[in-house]
Amino acid sequence: MSFSAAAGNVAPTVIHTDAQGLAHGDFKLPVADGSIDAYYAVPEGARDLPIVLVVQEIFGVHEHIKDLCRRVAKAGYLAVAANLYERQGDASAYTDIPKLISELVSKVPDEQVYADLDASVAWAAAHGGDARRVAVTGFCWGGRLTWMYAAHNPDVKAAVAWYGKLSVGHGPLIKRVAFDVVDELHAPVLGLYGGKDASIPLADVETMKGKLAASGNENARRSEFVVYPQADHAFMADYRASYQAEAAKDGWGRMLDWFKRYL
Numbered sequence: 001m002s003f004s005a006a007a008g009n010v011a012p013t014v015i016h017t018d019a020q021g022l023a024h025g026d027f028k029l030p031v032a033d034g035s036i037d038a039y040y041a042v043p044e045g046a047r048d049l050p051i052v053l054v055v056q057e058i059f060g061v062h063e064h065i066k067d068l069c070r071r072v073a074k075a076g077y078l079a080v081a082a083n084l085y086e087r088q089g090d091a092s093a094y095t096d097i098p099k100l101i102s103e104l105v106s107k108v109p110d111e112q113v114y115a116d117l118d119a120s121v122a123w124a125a126a127h128g129g130d131a132r133r134v135a136v137t138g139f140c141w142g143g144r145l146t147w148m149y150a151a152h153n154p155d156v157k158a159a160v161a162w163y164g165k166l167s168v169g170h171g172p173l174i175k176r177v178a179f180d181v182v183d184e185l186h187a188p189v190l191g192l193y194g195g196k197d198a199s200i201p202l203a204d205v206e207t208m209k210g211k212l213a214a215s216g217n218e219n220a221r222r223s224e225f226v227v228y229p230q231a232d233h234a235f236m237a238d239y240r241a242s243y244q245a246e247a248a249k250d251g252w253g254r255m256l257d258w259f260k261r262y263l
Helices: 063-074 097-103 110-125 141-150 178-184 202-214 218-222 245-262
Strands: 022-031 034-043 049-055 078-082 129-139 156-162 189-194 224-228
Touching: 022 063, 022 110, 034 063, 034 110, 049 063, 049 110, 049 141, 063 078, 063 129, 078 110, 110 129, 110 141, 129 141, 129 245, 141 156, 141 178, 141 189, 156 245, 178 202, 189 202, 189 245, 202 218, 202 224, 224 245
Parallel strands: 049 078, 049 129, 129 156, 156 189, 189 224
Antiparallel strands: 022 034, 034 078
16 A cells, blocks of 8 residues: 555554455445545345444545455444545555645535535445444544544444544644534544554643543543553554554453443
8 A cells, every 4th residue: 555654564463354254346426526535344134233433544545544444344233334534535645644634624524524425424324334333433533533423423322432532633624623612512422542652742632631531421431541551542443563463352352342332
């Protein structure tokens, strides 16, 4: 992948999840202004499954995100990952992360993302998913959107945010941040963060914990954080040098437990 050099050396621990027992593949997701690329994975022949929206990193819907969808599907869910800034450009064409953020990611308004995720739920509901049981999980850029979408869609029952920014967003179009939506959460959020992540200060995590605990919103009070002291940003990304296997394995197990508890 062309972005891998910018993202860190390709780790020798790259995980490939096979598709045995799954229906999966790329498809065109109908959205308000046409269609965008997306990927899905689901246990073959299953119906009325909870829907899990898998929200991409800044690098878009590449093989790692698709692999995560297959892992989610093997746990018994219908997973969907939409290319949420396809309109703005092709993330895979970039090798420089700051340039990717300034030229593409910063031009994506939250409202566009919410609408596309709503469309993902609608598509999943028409293809064997249960629209009354929706979960969302996201990574980095998608981690922040996990918090935001959990406050947007009342059908979301569980959310798991992997190292998503709490006090800021990417670029001038961002009107609100995770701090701002605590009292509006429709679902409890599990936040999985790295203690060595310089891009998300631990002070922000502590501030968010305080806001959640003090909220009159039951879902906010049920939300939890896990901070892995030895993990850096993107510790789940097994294709990058930032991968931290122990934290990734523990976080994945906690995510699945969270889904079982609330979906």
